[in-house]
Amino acid sequence: MSATILIVEDDAVFRELLTTILDKAGYTVATASDGGEGLRRIQRESFDLVLSDLKMPVRSGLDLCRATRDEANAPLFIFITAFGRVDEAVAAIKEGAFDFLSKPLKDPVSLLATVKRALDQVDLERLTLSMQEVEKAGLPPEDLIFAGRAMESVRKLVQDVARTSATVLLHGESGTGKELIARMVHLASPRKASPFVPLNCAAIPENLLESELFGHERGAFTGAVQARRGKFELAQGGTIFLDEIGEMPPLLQVKLLRVLQERVFERVGGSLQIKADVRVIAASNRDLAKEVAEKHFREDLFYRLNVFPINLPPLRERVDAIPGLVRHFCARFSAASGLRRATGISAEALKLLQRHTWPGNVRELQNIIERGVILARGEITPKELPAELLEQNPLPETCEGILKHRENETILKTLEQFKGNRRQSADALGISLRTLQYRVKELGLMVKEEL
Numbered sequence: 099m100s101a102t103i104l105i106v107e108d109d110a111v112f113r114e115l116l117t118t119i120l121d122k123a124g125y126t127v128a129t130a131s132d133g134g135e136g137l138r139r140i141q142r143e144s145f146d147l148v149l150s151d152l153k154m155p156v157r158s159g160l161d162l163c164r165a166t167r168d169e170a171n172a173p174l175f176i177f178i179t180a181f182g183r184v185d186e187a188v189a190a191i192k193e194g195a196f197d198f199l200s201k202p203l204k205d206p207v208s209l210l211a212t213v214k215r216a217l218d219q220v221d222l223e224r225l226t227l228s229m230q231e232v233e234k235a236g237l238p239p240e241d242l243i244f245a246g247r248a249m250e251s252v253r254k255l256v257q258d259v260a261r262t263s264a265t266v267l268l269h270g271e272s273g274t275g276k277e278l279i280a281r282m283v284h285l286a287s288p289r290k291a292s293p294f295v296p297l298n299c300a301a302i303p304e305n306l307l308e309s310e311l312f313g314h315e316r317g318a319f320t321g322a323v324q325a326r327r328g329k330f331e332l333a334q335g336g337t338i339f340l341d342e343i344g345e346m347p348p349l350l351q352v353k354l355l356r357v358l359q360e361r362v363f364e365r366v367g368g369s370l371q372i373k374a375d376v377r378v379i380a381a382s383n384r385d386l387a388k389e390v391a392e393k394h395f396r397e398d399l400f401y402r403l404n405v406f407p408i409n410l411p412p413l414r415e416r417v418d419a420i421p422g423l424v425r426h427f428c429a430r431f432s433a434a435s436g437l438r439r440a441t442g443i444s445a446e447a448l449k450l451l452q453r454h455t456w457p458g459n460v461r462e463l464q465n466i467i468e469r470g471v472i473l474a475r476g477e478i479t480p481k482e483l484p485a486e487l488l489e490q491n492p493l494p495e496t497c498e499g500i501l502k503h504r505e506n507e508t509i510l511k512t513l514e515q516f517k518g519n520r521r522q523s524a525d526a527l528g529i530s531l532r533t534l535q536y537r538v539k540e541l542g543l544m545v546k547e548e549l
Contacts, residue, residue: 101125102126102127106149106154133157133162148174151179243278246415260282260283265379267386267404269383269386311328311330339381344395352396427464441477451466513538
């Protein structure tokens, strides 16, 4: 995926060479001819990486690095130094630079390899920061968010798309954590210092949704006694998350399409065009492609939203994640309630949870564990789980139980075969009459012997 790189180099020919190589590799490239211009650009714009000459007029590359490293979202630096002055580059690395390259450039491959390593580190640092933010918000840590083999591809997609401004469309059943993934994309992006603004399109009445999205001017409609900013204005510079986008009415679909195409909008009742410097992440539990085919959702809007789709697997496909999620929710709800009664979950109860189909996904699991924590006086056992869970997912019988069931069936069939004659049945079964009578009594049978 594309990243934004600033080249700060006073040699115009070499600057053009670096620009050509990086541009052909798919990166977005900006340039500055000296350290002073480089500082101004870094302060005004957002860059993932800076390639800077060490020796420049106005301000050296090292001075530039020192002046920007305390900035929010400070970019990583790779220095370029003349051959034979490696000691200066090594000193720069000690001050926080990622790496250095010698001038003249050995070959384009070495440049691109170094740039890729630097950007991989940027991705990792942003993802780590996003996890820390998620944990501060009381949400699960990284190993639980991506728990289960089915989530490995989701982790990679989040890492790839986070540093871009691409529109993301999340698909997944209700309760699979679409808003959580949206927050992680935002927190791992260069926009993390700006707002993350969520809006559930299904939770707002149709006649109020436009105002919620774009705001309104005073007097725009009855009750609009003062101007009000909408979600797009509140999210300026950051990310807006439009959940249940499939519920958006057709008229608003047209207006959202315009925002995605032209990056401008107007408040309800207003005429001033407002720039939408906002990253859009949308989500739906519906099959939007099917909605398009059935004419319930605009095809052009679907393709505008579906730039970078991410499919979230349901919990029934992440059974290997359930033990870790259960431990997390047990600890979380025990601490939150102050009861601290639940010490864990029994093996039998855990088997029940792993056999369930989870129509409500992680949200349903969370609710069930919260209930179990309230009721438990030690480990959560099957009796602290909802009765319907046990009815829908009976525990498999033990070997002992299966053998006893088959033994009882054999006795009943033999008695039926000999028309209730216990002595003949006992002889056929190879047991004593007394043993057979005990088994009949244990089963509670009223066996009438035919004459």
